[in-house]
Amino acid sequence: MISDISIGQYYTGNSFLHKMDARMKFILVFALLVFVFLCKSFFSLALMVVFTIFAVLVSKVPLKMILKSIKPLFIIILFTAVLNIFYTTGGTTYFEWHSLKLTEKGINTAIFMAVRIIVLVVISSLLTYTTTPTLLTDAIERLLSPLTVFHIKVHTLAMMMTLALRFIPTLVEEIERIMNAQKARGAELETGGLIARSKALIPIFVPLMVSSFRRAYELAFAMTCRCYTGGEGRTRMKQMKLKPRDFIAALFVSALLAGVIVLNHFFKAVI
Amino acid sequence: MTPAVEVRNLTHYYLKGTENQVAAINKINLCVEKGETLGIIGHTGSGKSTLIAHFNGLLKPDEGEVLVDGKNIFESKETLRQSRFKVGLCFQYPEYQLFEETVFRDIAFGPKNMKLPQDEIERRVLTAAGMAGVKKENLNKSPFDLSGGEKRRAAIAGVMSMEPQVLVLDEPAAGLDPAGRRELINMIKNYRTATGCTVIIVSHSMEDIASVADRVCVLNKAEIAMLGTPKEVYSRDEELREMGLNVPEITKIFLTLRKRGLDVPEVFTVDEALAAFRNLTKGGGNQ
Structure with a gap:
């Protein structure tokens, strides 16, 4: 159950998307997330969907993995869609019952919302599937580096993110180990009311906290021993370089933006 | 006489249903007699820890069954719960599971879960602490103030206090210095003579196993490779060496x-x- 978490999961591959510069991927994904909300007509939305499917195919990430990233959000998607059906009104009314109204605009909004969320999730999970967590935080560090002007320690933030991601699987393993040990002493974790259950968490979380602090100290020692002093004057073994393929991708996404704007302009806005 | 623990045809897969499926233990048949001390040895990844996690139902077998005291432990919720108390499982590095405010309360965690009366809990804690060699003056200290060896003893006492019929110890001496190791092995021997309980010890160390075990079970590649008295097993030293083990x-x-x-x-x-x-x-x- 705990090991089902798929945040920051990387899918090993060698596709065009895998080889792209992480910084460019980050910027383009951000741009795409904005484009999804620019779509106003069915045609521009369809263009976005087609592009997303195309990106999935290019990444060579199996469809099963993509579906796995949408699955946990299924209820949220359904909830938003249902809310939008009844809360947005306008256009032809199909059905009315007390204060509930089913209108054309409501249905359109619901469809748009559902599709937008799915596209959002798929595109951002493509980013994590094709980029290793290390490269991802590296990219964030580079992209945020202008902020050092305001005395924000970007390197420290990025290092913290890398370490946090690195320790998720370790902590999951640790929790399972401690849970087993306490279960062996007769702890009941899955029965009882809310209070009993939260009380049952104490024997899990106290040792977890203790060992997390121990790990943090050990890690800090190990880093100090290897002369880690923060970001100042630090160079890198692997330099990030923009290659032609990154510009091709950027061009492609720009063309997509143009397409969305043109389609929005020529076809009726439905929401 | 019914055996203390019996496993029949026990198989457990990891990553079941994926293409990486591997059998951690494969069709294991094993009888642990009442009152005996059984040593389980094997190379890293041979399935030792997976095997013992079945003895009290922490892991559910994919095939086969586990009988404690002649009863299938997965028969009902009650039998499963009872097996937790009948088979006391003490994991590797048990000191990392201490959590209570005082050592006394931590040792009392198991008996408290058994819903025993307060005076019985107290008796069990004191007996277990005595057997595991936890000093009296440490009982009211926080477990986090103890030294490494003392923490280990307190954690083992936390399992002994349930007074299980079978005590299973996974690498009890791991990470201790030679003196600590010897003391711990002696402590296990004394526990056994005092209570007459069945003891199962998982270890890498041939010396430790040889000095306490009546029988030795050698696991190799998810299967039982040898089972017999230390004499029988250790005379096959060449085979043991091939399995990455040593006499x-x-x-x-x-x-x-x-x-x-x-x-x-x-x-x-x-x-x-x-x-x-x-x-x-x-x-x-x-x-």
């Missing part, structure tokens, strides 16, 4: 002496070796 150093020396034509018995501990040498010189042999 005790002293046994190795004596086996070599034998091959050279010296008439010496098989020994597993230094004390036995010393006695054997004394016998040899007494008998007039002066090679």
